[in-house]
Amino acid sequence: MNNEGVKPARLVNRGICVDKKAKSELAAILRFYLPLATTSILMMVTHSLVSGAMARTLSPAITLAAYSAAYAVGQVLESPCYALQKMVLTFTRGKRSYRTAAIVAAEFLAVVASIYILLAWSPLSTVVFRDLLGLSEAVLGRATVDLKVLLLWPIASALRSIFQSKVVIGKRTYWLTINMVLRVALMFMIAAVLPRVMPEGPVGSVILMAGLCLEALLAFVVSQRFTPPLEEDDADLPEVRPSQVVAFMLPLVLAASVQTVAKPVVTAALSRTANPETTLAGYQVASSFSYIFAAATYNIYHVMVVFVKDRPSFRRVRNFVLAIGVIASSLLLIAALPGPGAIIFGKVIGAPQDITQEAVRTLIVLAVTPLLLACAEFFDGILMLHKHSGLVTAAKMCNVGVTCVTAMVVARLWPQTGGIAGALAIGGGVLVEVLFSYRYTRILPDTAEYLKRDLAHAGVHETL
Template identity: 25%
Template sequence: MKDFANSQQADKSLTFAEILRFYLPLATAAVIMIGSVNVVNSALSKTPNPQAALAAFAIAFSYAEMVSAPCFSGMNMMITLGRDRKYFINTFKFMIKVTAVAMCFIGVLAFTPVGKFVALNIGGASLNLYKDITTVWRFSLILPFVYLIISTSRSVLLTEQKTIYVTIARGLRLVVMLTLAAFLPLLKGLSGAAIGVLIMLAGMGTEGLVALVPAAILFKKWHTEPNDVPEKNYPATQAAVLKFITPLMVTSLMWGISRPLLYAGLARLNLGELSIATYKVANNFTWLFMVLVQDNVKHITVAFLRNNPNHKKHIIKFSAIASLAVTALILVSVFTPIGEYLLTNVIGVDKSMAVACTAPILVFAFYPILLTLEEHYQARLLLKGETKPIGFAKVLNIVAIGITVFTIAAIYPNMGAVTGSIALSVGMLVEALIVRHYAVKFRA
């Protein structure tokens, strides 16, 4: 009875204000991040052939991100388990190996005939885009290393709940990208796709280096050895890290595959390049709102349930409010002039493109609810040490996306960019239901 009373008191100790203090800097940083992506779109819209530039950059960078995605897996592991130097360094050594492999894969795409096969036969790109795609891949050789720096720094900041530094790093990233976007399109000799990747890499590199400073200071204060080992197996060896993190790497890789898979399906529609460009703009626009919950729900769940499972109801309530608010914001943008204003004045597309984006944006309006459900239960599985169901769910997500996008492209080739938003939503629905099933099964 005494234990029950103590647990009830602990449950009440978590306030809405405490969650907000952790969440708001992350939400601000997320908005800055997606805003930085739209800086690239705006810069490319000023090039002589904006549709080709957007399509080439979208296809090439999506493959580079797919290959680099596993370099973020270490962050999920770090924020879930310990906070000591031995654990951190052991995980970091493993992630260095992952980064090296990712750089090799991008090198193969950039400098061998494999890249041409992937771009034309799998990515669905036209031959006239191939030169620009290769340029993007060559610049992207450093992308896995940049990912490693960002994820390593952020893992320390999230573990210490110093989320304000994440916001500061993202803010400086945006400043750098805006500066480059102002003058790079004026330079002769740079293709549109090259401008896009240079702006993106410079911004991401700035974010990683800025976040590294406070992360290093905080890391020095950590214990050398674990003083509070979790009940689950402590990954003190490279083999243990591999066992725990492999499903998370699969998750990152699968999510990276979703973009080129979607673009490959959209490329098979009538007016494929226009469909890809429209989908990318619509996706980036809606992510201006969706980033308010993306990853943040998972971080909140881990941060507050890690030490006290009795906070579960508070986290669920906060996450539900956040997801419904985001859905409402997207719907308002669709049915009012706000959406067209943001598309034409913030993202920088013309009115015809803004009108074409309406249908995919409307479908995306309900995606935040699915995303929140998936992230909450994924976080609970992470805390339980059950990573295999997470990887399994992501694989089925990608399968569902592939089946949906290629089926629609074959049956309704004139459906356009909305095909992509439908496919992405179907995939997330499948994944959310699966992770919830396993979370209930393992009593996470």
């Protein structure tokens, strides 16, 4: 009888221990992730800050048009740099592997910078701006100057990615928030002065590059002075080779470049709706607002690299990611209701009534995107953890393809849908990416292990 009474007591004690461990790890995830989410949300603020400064120049329409064109071209070459941080995080196991990944990233940056210089300082820029984008002569010269200033964009972005990776691995993510706050403060100060100092100059690109370069410099200082040094690589594990890093990185670079195609295609599709001016304005306002909530999902891979070690930790991170997505989507849905939406878009942002109405009905459909993006980042992250970057690229390309086709078809067949056509396209593309990545997570042997029940702990119900 006594022995029979001991077993349930042991199970209860084990359950309590597991529960405490789960809560402790959840607290650690929150301490790690909240600074990253705050950093991403603050980054969204800087884009509105730049636009506001350009609106105070002598010729705001020309300034904004030139910056928009240069930004679109520069983003094509800068977007691959986003893959560098994921690459460094994936391969870093110690000092030697970090050095190998950083060298590959630096070599890739040299190639990107060379292409950028060739484009910005040759007649190719005129061909792109005048022949492809159709800029007028009044905007062409200003766009070329903006493009030259934005050369610092891929350079600072790549260096920031390399140095921030070390900070993330050291779990000092609060420094990233501090750095972003300092970046925003600098950009605020420059934005207050620059439109008066150079009223017809590249105001937007100078403000953006000043903030980004400061953030990259601060990331370097923090990685060297305020982050624990990396340990030596495990001698029992095979050495990370540059060829492995390149093979992993190139598909992600391709995916990042391909994703830049979707936005102009959606814009072109919406320009063919029943009321294109109101549709485009309403969609732009709604999508820009939704980015604030979607930003909470941008750093999910960082959490996975640091915290996913086995099936129990996989489940904890999965539930955490789902909670982030549900909360962000719920808040966005509340904002999309007629009452709050009218206040946000009509009173706070100051949009006219017709644009406010279009933005509200577009935002209702966009409300699901944070949850979908959280799921996509999670399952893409599992694939990347096991070096299946080619499959992640395929998922991203499916996303872009579905987004483009959906936008064009819906806008053509149902032009009265307006901005909803763009919202459906964005949501449909991300949904396909989620389904693609989830399917391969289930069928690949090394990733399917995470989805199996942990039979070794049968009888112990873990609180997640």
